[in-house]
Amino acid sequence: MNYHNITKDDMLNGDGLRVVLWVAGCNHHCQGCQNPITWDVGGGLLFDDAAEEELFTELAKPHIAGITFSGGDPLHPFNRSEVFRLIKKCRELYPNKTIWLYTGFNWEDVQDCEELKDVDVIAEGRFVEALLDNNIHWVGSSNQRVIDVKKTFESGKIALHNT
Numbered sequence: 001m002n003y004h005n006i007t008k009d010d011m012l013n014g015d016g017l018r019v020v021l022w023v024a025g026c027n028h029h030c031q032g033c034q035n036p037i038t039w040d041v042g043g044g045l046l047f048d049d050a051a052e053e054e055l056f057t058e059l060a061k062p063h064i065a066g067i068t069f070s071g072g073d074p075l076h077p078f079n080r081s082e083v084f085r086l087i088k089k090c091r092e093l094y095p096n097k098t099i100w101l102y103t104g105f106n107w108e109d110v111q112d113c114e115e116l117k118d119v120d121v122i123a124e125g126r127f128v129e130a131l132l133d134n135n136i137h138w139v140g141s142s143n144q145r146v147i148d149v150k151k152t153f154e155s156g157k158i159a160l161h162n163t
């Protein structure tokens with residue numbers, strides 16, 4: 001898997017101060033995407049041991065509320081196994097920190113992924129320029145949903161994250 005950046009003390013991609021991993025690769029190609037440079041799975045840098053250490057060193061800091069996987073699309077087929085491995089590791093090492101994940105897939109397309117049960121919040125759906133709404137928290141267009149994953153799995157119906 002390749003990645004473009006690891007941002008620290010990030011306040012724009014989930015609750016609290018977070019570390020964000022921006023992976024490479026997205027097949028959704030939404031018109032108006034702010035990060036088209038991330039579409040190519042071969043772009044950016046190899047997510048190697050040094051990058052993983054950087055990520056987890058940041059996540060370990062007491063003031064960091066959790067990790068957010070973004071991109072690109074962490075659920076691009078090419079990225080899934082590596083992202084799922086990282087999610088599992090985050091959950092095992094830091095059970096009290098939150099895990100957020102941004103994806104261009106709709107919830108209905110990915111809800112069968114058992115690995116997502118360790119994620120707290122999924123911000124989902126393609127960005128639709130005609131539905132741009134700057135007043136929605138955490139996402140850019142009104143078709144996108146910010147889903148509380150645990151409540152959704154428990155209740156069997158989509159539960160939105162309280163923003």
Ligand code: SF4
Nearest residue numbers: 026029030033072104
């Ligand atoms: S899903 Fe996100 S990264 Fe992918 S094209 Fe759409 S807006 Fe860009």
